[in-house]
Amino acid sequence: MTEALLKVQDLVKYFPIHRGVFQHTVGHVKAVDGISFTVNRGETLGVVGESGCGKSTMGRSVLRLIEPTRGRVEFEGKDVLALNKQGMRIMRREMQIVFQDPYASLNPRFTIGQTLLEPMKIHHLHNPRERLQHVYRLLDRVGLAAEYARRFPHEFSGGQRQRVGIARALAVDPKLVILDEPVAALDVSVQSQVLNLLEDLQNELNLTFVFIAHDLSVVRHISDRVLVLYLGRMAEIADSEELFTHPLHPYTKALLSAIPVPDPDAKRERIILQGDLPSPANPPSGCPFHTRCPVAVDKCRQEVPVWREVQSGHHVACHLV
Amino acid sequence: MEKVLEVRDLTIEFLIEERYHQAVQGVSFEIGEGETLGLVGESGCGKSVTSLALMRLLPVHTKVSGQVRFRGEDLLTVGEPKMRQIRGNEISMIFQEPMTSLNPVHRIGTQISESLILHRNLSASKARAQSIELLKLVGIPRAEQIVDEYPHQLSGGMRQRVMIAMAMACQPTVLIADEPTTALDVTIQAQILDLMRNLTAQNRMSTLLITHDLGVVAEMCDRVAVMYAGQIVEQGPVREIFRHPSHPYTIGLMNCIPKIAGERTRLVPIEGNVPSLQNMGTGCRFAPRCPQAMEVCKNEPQEYDVGTGHKSRCWLHAEAGVTSR
Amino acid sequence: MSLSESDIKQYQPFTPVPVNSKKRPFRSLREFPMLYVGGFLVLLLIVVALFAPLLAPHNPDAVFQNGLNANGTPIAPNGEFPFGTDSNGRDILSRVIYGSRVSLTVGVVSTVINLFIGVVVGLLSGYFGKWVDTVLMRAVDTILAFPFLLFAMALVAVLGPSLWNVLFAIGILGWGTMARVVRGQVLSLKEFDYVQAERALGASHARIMFRIILPNAIGPVIVLATLNVGMNMLTEAGLSFLGIGIQPPQASWGNMIQQGMNTYAFAPWTLWFPGLALVVAVLGFNMMGDGLRDLLDPHNATR
Structure with a gap:
């Protein structure tokens, strides 16, 4: 039985561009422009x-680390964007985040133990004795030795720091964790350790993940469903297997074909996209992808394609599908 | 071989x-x-x-x-x-970070011309013409204009193409x-x-x-x-x-x-x-x-x-x- | 996992474990000469100020019968008055020693006031941004737009010249640069993921500002504060020199220099010694500040 844990509807975030002496707004960077999706309990949605x-920006908007311009975020039926300060504080125990850069995500002046105590102090969880036990439980759970609690972040490697970042997110027993490129900064051998850890944690703790990444093989490996974004808009969403075997959107196809395959005999039918990504401050009219799309027609330049379900659970925004 | x-x-x-x-x-x-x-x-x-x-x-x-x-x-x-x-x-070299390996205060053309003038003894105008050819070779559109632009005006991919043009010079x-x-x-x-x-x-x-x-x-x-x-x-x-x-x-x-x-x-x-x-x-x-x-x-x-x-x-x-x- | 009492005691605050490497807590004089020379001069100044009654050979305010030549001019340095006497027949060495107390008090206390205001304004401005930033930074622009010394003069003139008013005036006017430095630090630090993580955990603004951001921003602030002490000492001397600072007969290097100006032509030591003291003290703080900057520079850190 699938049950929606997180529902995002028409999420929009525009960053104003200020110019001149009086800092008047001359335009907007349309970072997120109408994104809707649902994440079911216990699943991993790759983005x-x-x-x-x-x-x-999408990930941070869902958590209200960035205040979205408009849209609706529902967590277990509660409207997250309508919560007041106190309500949001409580909500933060349900949704946590793990960051990309393991060097910037830990306070250099806190020992690992202090970093892990911080969430419990903020939420006044447990008595002091239980807190300590919880710190050790967390370290153990992410595969770090207990004596690391008294060490500083700079004494650790990137992979170990990322484990601490994961432990910090788990300290408040969240239901949903947004993983923002959690392995992008790691070497492949360490990356695989962290990916396995995330899988284990998800099974043990029945966690729900939103896994944001640019590496498609990693996303395929960890996700149940995958959402493809282009210039702040949704291009395609489908079950992981379905998306990787039967991509429908020309962008998804190009993206998949562009990945270098570690096999010298692999047959490649590479679609090489022409040109650069347009600026999100000045996105193209119609379909945002039409400037680079190998199959674009006139309609693509004028009309924004509708988001529609082509097969059960497989949505795509393209005129030609 | x-x-x-x-x-x-x-x-x-x-x-x-x-x-x-x-x-x-x-x-x-x-x-x-x-x-x-x-x-x-x-x-x-x-x-x-x-x-x-x-x-x-x-x-x-x-x-x-x-x-x-x-x-x-x-x-x-x-x-x-x-x-x-x-x-x-x-022997020439291409680096990972195309933003920091190009000099931000010099025009693209000047940077490509430099090695041509140095190693090939080309005159400034010949080097410039050659630079435009190189930019075309690495697939940069509007090469005649780009040659007079600065690195920050280009995207990451374009900068890496410029780096390659310089290496190929x-x-x-x-x-x-x-x-x-x-x-x-x-x-x-x-x-x-x-x-x-x-x-x-x-x-x-x-x-x-x-x-x-x-x-x-x-x-x-x-x-x-x-x-x-x-x-x-x-x-x-x-x-x-x-x-x-x-x-x-x-x-x-x-x-x-x-x-x-x-x-x-x-x-x-x-x-x-x-x-x-x-x-x-x-x-x-x-x-x-x-x-x-x-x-x-x-x-x-x-x-x-x-x-x-x-x-x-x-x-x-x-x-x-x-x-x- | 079960924990014994001793475990809990041992790990209670998760204090850092000492790292057994060959890292030397005190880096060599050769690496940071400025820090050591500056630190020595500052330490010297503090010792002199603290032990002034023990070090001074005479009462600084006492007018000596034998303190003037027969023609009424100051006495040149000799065994009894090592720095000579001033035009009133007082011992210059003792007055220089006691004057250090004034300089140090004004320099340090006014810097503490600067620090307090500057840190709070910078933190609020950088952290909250938007209109808070606009309002506070325009206030900083305003305060920095006035010539500092003139502004201080005006304020002391209104309040009346005294040690505490000088100190207060410098303290309340000199925090502009401090606020800007703190704001810049906060602006860059608040984008760090560990600050974002704290927000994602639901920490209050005050907790984020004071517990997370401030300790990480403190390095450049310490450097600036050290340089600031020297600057504030100069301002005090300036005010006293102009006659609206520390009032005679209390000894301050500023009013001693002023008095020395009148006798400089035939008794140059009356100007030299207080001037030299001021130069050495300010130089000490400046060198220490520069040294701290080198020490805290991440390029020098061998973490």
Whole structure:
């Protein structure tokens, strides 16, 4: 039985561009422009796209680390964007985030133990003795030795720091964790350790993940369903297997074909896209992808394609599908 | 095939807290004419340091020994004026970060012209015309305008194309590309790799491609050298390495990357972390993380033949006999 | 996992474990000469100020019968008055020693006031941004737009010249640069993921500002504060020199220099010694500040 844990509807985030002496607004960077999706309890939704597609902004908007311009975010039926300060504080125990850069995500002046105590202090969880036990439980759970609690972040490697970042997110027992490129900064051998850890944690703790990444093989590996973004808009969403075997959107197809395959004999039918990503401050009219799309027709330049379900659970925004 | 660049026993030592530590140890490889050699490894394995040593661009307080033979000369011993003639002319380099490797205060055209004026004695106007040709060659639209623009006006992919144009300016014999596409998005990476493949084929350039991405290696290289903790642990023809990886580290690397097609299985990570320079230990450097480590691994292994032109630095292959140097 | 009492005691606050490497807590004089020389001068100043009654050979305010020559001019340095006497026949060495108390008090206390205001304004401005930033930064622009010394003069003139009013005037006017430095630090730090993580955990603004951001922003602030002490000492001397600072007969290097101006032609030591003291003290703080900057520079850190 699938049950929606997180529902995002028509999420929009425009960043104003200020110019001149009086800082008047001359335009907007349309970082996220109408994104809707549902995440079911216990599943992993992968979110992929290239730089400037709005995947990070989207993740942070859901958590209200960035205040979205408009839209609706529902967590277990509660309207997150309507919560007041106190309500939001409580909500933060349900939704947590793990960041990309393991060097910037830990306070250099806190020991690992202090970093892990912080969430419990903020939420006044447990008595002091239980807190300590919880810190050790967390360290153990992410595969770190207990004595690391008294060490500083700079004494650790990237992979170990990322484990601490994961432990910090788990300290408040959240139901949903947004993973914002959690393995992008890690070497492949360490990346696989962290991916396995995330899978184990998800099974043990029945966690729900939103996994934001630019690496498609990693996303395929960890996700149940995958959402493809382009310039702040949704291009395609489908079950992971379905998306990787039968991509429908020309952008998804190009993206998949562009991945270098570690097999010298692999047959490649590479679609090489022409040109650069347009700027999200000045997105093309009609379908945002039409400037680089190998099969674009006139209609694509004028009309924004509708988001429609082509097969059960497989949605796509393209005139030609 | 004629050897263009031959590296023998390259050892590089850095001064850290008043002691020298080996960042690269006993690295030997060669690149033939028109051949692309991939140098793969994780961060800190010494692959970038190796490339800088070839160009003699390492910082002071660094001890370099061994030989780098290029056209019969040892680049480690030639004088600095001679080296300046080689850099950017005979051997050129492309770096990972296209924003920081272009000078932000000079126009694109000025930066490309510089090496043409320096090495080819072209006049400023001829160099400019040549720059525009080069920009066209690397697929930059509106080359006549771009030549007068500044780096910050270009996207990451375009800047990397400019870097390639600069590297190609004097039609070098050897191109060293240090993670040329790591900072780029996949669709842009595909463009750049495609461009590099075409250019090197057309000019029969020998390329040293440094990367951490096995996918890029499979696509671009003729031969591969896998580095771990400052040593080449395995090298051979690309098909050989991917079909029959021999060294446990290479096998580990292949198993721990998620696949884009086929069945989804649990990843098999390489446990532990890369040793730091200061505590490298003795014997095989991979032994502490190796699932097949044995008693003999406490001793330093040599490179052993495991196939035609395929060598592995692992005791498992010692029976095949020590490779002749 | 069960924990014994001793475990809990041992790990209670997760205090850092000492790292057993050869890292020296005190770096060599050769590496940071400025820090050591500056630190020595500052330490010297503090010792002199603290132990003034023990170090001074005479009462600084006492007018000596034998303190003037027969023709009424100051006495040149000799065994009894090592720095000579001033035009009133007082011992200059003792007055220089006691004057250090004034300089140090004004320099340090006014810097503490500067620090307090500057840090709070900078934190609020950088952290909240938007209109808070606009309002506070315009206030900073305003305060920095006035010539500092003139502004201080005006304020002291209104309040009346005294040690505490001088100190208050410098303290309340000199925080502009501090606020700007703190704001800049906060602006860059608040984008760091560990600050974002704290927000995602639901921490209050005050907790984020004071517990997370401030300790990470403190390095450049310490450097600036050290330089600021020297500057504030100069301002005090300036005010006293102009006659609206520390009032005679209380000894301050500023009013001693002023008095020395009148006798400089035939008794130059009356000007030299207080001037030299001021130069050495300010130089000490400046060198220490520069040294701290080198020490805290991440390029020098061998973490």
